[in-house]
Amino acid sequence: MKLRGVLETVLYAADLEAAERFYAGLLGLQLESRRPGVFLFFRIGPAMLLIFDPEAAARSREVPSHGAVGPGHVCFAVPEAELPLWKARLEEAGVEIEHVHRWPRGGWSFYVRDPAGNSVEFATPRIWGLPEPESF
Template sequence: MGSVLNHVSVVAHDLETSRRFYVDELGLVPLPTPNFAFPVVWLAAGNCQIHLFERPGEPPSHAHFGLEISEFMPVYRRMKELGLLDHDTFGNAMYELPDGGIQMYVRDPAGNLVELDHPDASSIPQGEVPEYMRLADLRPQEGSARSATLWHVQ
């Protein structure tokens, strides 16, 4: 018996601001949402969903979810323009992974950490991305770590 990820819920301090971020900047698609006792928006993220809940409270510092992006540079430029790159939580805003993919960390309008993943770091003009760093240059990637990938196919 296996489980498949269905959705991730995140706090939104201003539901409309968070909705615009995920829809306008990251391309998620609004979905019909049940009427709860508090403001909620459901968004499609591929075969999964992101649920935005307008609630008080601070987001966790390191817990995050990852969204795959099809084009890296336009999203990178926009996140940088908006000042949303997170340089501190994991020591850098992005890392090339052992499989040649890249992960970029940003904070949404409520401060939630979001990892934006792109499968082909070789398509990124490193000279235009000062935050670019290879994980293997910081930590040895030995044994099974060399074959680690975010793009697991079942």
């Protein structure tokens, strides 16, 4: 018996319309489900990115209430050859590149902020000494 991976990651955003424009429009994530004023659910590979309105999540009755204070963080795995292309795409869209980092194990990543202020990182798996998945 062992855990097989991370199934879902949650971020919080009070303006779900801005979050949808960023994650679906700019990043191209597939929107699986939406409940206005409550959540957006995006599919990304074999996992899900869930974005909740923080007030709606705090008063949830369907599942245990949840939430976080302050910005969250998510890191998207990107093939090494595509990382500069993603950086250029975001810059062309007017998204500020907050930080670029070269990692001791190899590889590099860069950080931006989504419209809610969450930290969004784009990185090659090499930053953790991991190979690029065959699914890339």
